[in-house]
Amino acid sequence: MxxxxxxxxxxxxxxxxxxxxxxxxxxxxxxxxxxxxxxxxxxxxxxxxxxxxxxxxxxxxxxxxxxxxxxxxxxxxxxxxxxxxxxxxxxxxxxxxxxxxxxxxxxxxxxxxxxxxxxxxxxxxxxxxxxxxxxxxxxxxxxxxxxxxxxxxxxxxxxxxxxxxxxxxxxxxxxxxxxxxxxxxxxxxxxxxxDDPLVKAVHALLDHATQQDKRIDTLMARLKAAGLCAESDDPREGKPFDHDYLSKIVD
CATH class of the missing domain: 2.160.10.10 (Hexapeptide repeat proteins)
Incomplete structure (x- = not known):
């Protein structure tokens, strides 16, 4: 002892x-x-x-x-x-x-x-x-x-x-x-x-959403250049997606 x-x-x-x-x-x-x-x-x-x-x-x-x-x-x-x-x-x-x-x-x-x-x-x-x-x-x-x-x-x-x-x-x-x-x-x-795994998952979703936004921008630009749609045809409405602001909230 x-x-x-x-x-x-x-x-x-x-x-x-x-x-x-x-x-x-x-x-x-x-x-x-x-x-x-x-x-x-x-x-x-x-x-x-x-x-x-x-x-x-x-x-x-x-x-x-x-x-x-x-x-x-x-x-x-x-x-x-x-x-x-x-x-x-x-x-x-x-x-x-x-x-x-x-x-x-x-x-x-x-x-x-x-x-x-x-x-x-x-x-x-x-x-x-x-x-x-x-x-x-x-x-x-x-x-x-x-x-x-x-x-x-x-x-x-x-x-x-x-x-x-x-x-x-x-x-x-x-x-x-x-x-x-x-x-x-x-x-x-x-x-x-x-890092909390839940926080990591949310950040991954935010990154994915940002990439999707960039793809939509590219697609809309090409459609407008081809004369197939107008400015008002953009499917995204309201406040634009703010990746940095949402990341700060999550952290």
């Missing part, structure tokens, strides 16, 4: 630029305290001291503002940054090297006992502030959950989930070639070029 705690403290020191010493992490970081107390409560839970385990969990919640059910499985080097308002449910599993920010809920959507109600985070997952991951599915290795996202379905490895309900942004081929360690740590689940 003490080896695990040393690993946990070292991981905080490595991932948080605000941390200046091991002593500061051990004495001042509520996320570290919550994980440390959870390891004690989880030991009691696994050895059938269930009420005592819940007391430890409740004391940890009171002291840190972080609620972790003693039955939840927490891996090695898990970093809960700031942590206030974090809730991790009974059947949740958090893999090694995961990072969870304040206000995150790893919650369940089922009221049945004895079933997997809470999510599983595989190794290296980053869950941004305020995100809600709800259900008994898996968030793949190295995935990122954007701040305030509401995730209700599985997230593939190294993908990013954003929005409410969350939409999945698949990594491009170049990104797939690199591990999360090579890509670097992603604070708050924010990555470079993290």
């Amino acid at each position: 003490f080896a695990r705690l040393r690993e946990d403290a070292a991981s905080v020191l490595a991932r948080d630029p605000a941390a200046r010493s091991m002593l500061e992490v051990i004495s001042c970081y509520p996320g570290f305290h919550a994980v440390a107390m959870h390891r004690v409560g989880n030991w009691f839970w696994r050895h059938e001291w269930r009420l005592l385990a819940r007391w430890v969990s409740q004391f940890s919640r009171f002291m840190t503002g972080i609620e972790i059910h003693p039955a939840a499985r927490i891996g090695r080097r898990v970093f809960i940054d700031h942590g206030m308002g974090v809730v991790i449910g009974e059947t949740a599993e958090v893999g090694d090297d995961c990072t969870i920010y304040q206000g995150v809920t790893l919650g369940g959507t089922s009221l049945y006992r004895g079933v997997k109600r809470h999510p599983t985070l595989e190794a290296g997952v980053v869950v941004g502030a305020g995100a809600k991951v709800l259900g008994g599915f898996t968030v793949g290795r190295g995935a990122k959950i954007g701040s305030n996202a509401v995730v209700v379905k599985p997230v593939p490895s190294e993908a990013t989930a954003v929005g409410n309900p969350a939409r999945i942004i698949e990594p491009d081929a170049k990104t797939r070639e690199h591990s999360p360690e090579v890509q670097g740590f992603s604070a708050y689940g924010v990555t470079r070029n993290m």
Whole structure:
């Protein structure tokens, strides 16, 4: 257990630029305290001291503002940054090297006992502030959950989930070639070029509409030159299509 705690403290020191010493992490970081107390409560839970385990969990919640059910499985080097308002449910599993920010809920959507109600985070997952991951599915290795996202379905490895309900942004081929360690740590689940897929789809439609407008202009010019139509025959009426203005609205 003490080896695990040393690993946990070292991981905080490595991932948080605000941390200046091991002593500061051990004495001042509520996320570290919550994980440390959870390891004690989880030991009691696994050895059938269930009420005592819940007391430890409740004391940890009171002291840190972080609620972790003693039955939840927490891996090695898990970093809960700031942590206030974090809730991790009974059947949740958090893999090694995961990072969870304040206000995150790893919650369940089922009221049945004895079933997997809470999510599983595989190794290296980053869950941004305020995100809600709800259900008994898996968030793949190295995935990122954007701040305030509401995730209700599985997230593939190294993908990013954003929005409410969350939409999945698949990594491009170049990104797939690199591990999360090579890509670097992603604070708050924010990555470079993290465009919402819905926004991308709207931009594609706007580009297509602009191309169609240009084709119509070309066709009308040729028909007018041939004397086959007049100015009033242009099928487009009203305000002209403004690609730049609509793009700004979408962004």
